[in-house]
Amino acid sequence: MDDLTGKKPAPPALDPDGDALFLDFDGCLVDIAPRPDAVVIPESLPQVLARLSAKLGGALAVVSGRSLHELERFLLGYDGLMIGSHGAEARGMTPPLEESPDDLAALQTEMDHFAQQQGLLFEKKSHGGALHFRADPSRQPEVEAFTETLAERFPAFAIQPAKMAVELRPDGFSKDGALVLLTQLPQFSGRMPVYAGDDTTDEPALAWAEAHGGFGIKIGDGKSAARYHLAEPSDIRDWLAAAVEE
Template identity: 90%
Template sequence: MDDLTGKKPAPPALDPDGDALFLDFDGCLVEIAPRPDAVVIPENLPQVLAHLSEQLNGALAVVSGRSLHELERFLQGYDGLMVGSHGAEARGMTPPLEESPADLAELQAELAGFAQEQGLLYEEKSHGGALHFRSDPSRQDEVERFAETLAERFPAFAIQPAKMAVELRPDGFSKDGALALLTQLPQFAGRAPVYAGDDTTDEPALAWAEAHDGYGIKIGDGESAARYHLAEPRNLRDWLAAAVEV
C-alpha cells in the first residue's frame, strides 16, 4: 500500500516482452450499465485490444462471465482469445465445456419465471443464467435464497455471486481455472500473468496472477488480492492505450 494515502498504487507500465494480459469485461473494460445489454463500448476499444494482442504476440485474453457470443458482438474488430461463462466456453482454444448440462433449459425457465413474478431482471447465458437486483438492492437476500434452492435442485450448477446479481453457472468452472488453462498455450509460455478485474468473480483470478509471478489490478472499490488499483474502467483503458502507444 501507498504509505501516504493507504491506497494501492497504480500498476506499472505493461511489458510487451514479458507480460501476458487477461482482462475482465463488465466493470473493467467497460462501465457497468443498468442492463447487461446497455453497455457502451468505446469506439476504439476493439482496435486497442487487437494492437495489444499483436504486441504481446497473442498473449492476451478477455475473460468474462458473459456469454461468448455477447463478447464477440460487443468487441467486433478484436479477433484474439476470449473466454466466456466463467471459463466454460472459449474462442481460440478448445472449449472447456463441450456441451451444457442436460437440465440447463429447466434451470433457465425457473430463473426466468422467478424474475417475471418478482419484477427482477433475468439475464440468460449460454450455460446458465443470472438474476439482477440492481434496481432494488433490498431484494438481495430473497434472490440469494432462491438461488440456493435452485443449486440444491440442480447440482450441475453452482452459485456465482456478482455485483448486484446472483448467477447460476456450471459447477467446476472459474476465472482462475480459465487462467490456468490459457497459460498452457504456447504464446503464454515464460510470461508473467497480469489480470484486471473489478468483481468478486474476479478475485480468484487476481489471486492466481499474484501467486504465479504476475500481478492483479483491482478496478474500483473494495478489498482485493490484487497488488495494484485503478479507480474506474476509463483508467484501465488509458493504461492499455499507453501500452499501445509505446
C-alpha cells in the first residue's frame, strides 16, 4: 500500500522483453454497460492489442467470462490468443472443453424462464448462462437462491458470482486455471505473468499472477489480491497504449 494515500500504486511500465500479459474484457478493457451487448469498443483497442501482442512475441491473451464468439466480434482486428467462458473456450490453443455438458440446454431454458418471470436479464453463453440484476440490485438474494438450486440439480455447472450478476459456468474451469494452461505455451516461457481485471471472477487469476513471480492490476474499487491499482478501463487502455509507443 502507498504510505501517503492508503491506496495501491499504479503499475510500472510493461516490460515487452520479460512480461506476459493477460487482460480481462468487461470492466477492464471496456466499461461495464447496462446490457452485455451494449458495450462500447474504443476504435483503437483491437489494433493496440494486436501491436502489443507482436511486441510481446505473442505473450498476450484476453481472458474473459464472455463467450469466445462475442470476444472475436467485439475485438475484430486482434487475432491473438483469447480465452472465453472462464477458461472453457480458447482461440490459439487447444480448447480446454471440447463439448458442452449434455444438460446445457435444459439449464439455459430454466435460467431464461426465471429471468422472464422475474423481469431480469438472462445472458446466454456458449457453456452456461448469467442472470443480471444491475437494473435492480435488491434482487440479488433471490437470484443467488435460484442459482444455488440450479447448481444442485445441474452438478456439471458451478456458481460464479460477478458484478451485479450470478453465472453458472462449467465446473472445473476458472481464469487462474486458464493462466496455468496459457503459461505452458512456448511464447510465455520465462516471462513474468501480469494480469489485469476488475471483478470477483478475476481475483483467482490476480492472486495466481502475484504468486508466480508477476503482479496483478486491479481495475476499479474493491479489495484485491493485486499489488497495483487503476481507477477505470480508460486508465488501463492508456497504460497499454504507452507500452505500444515505447
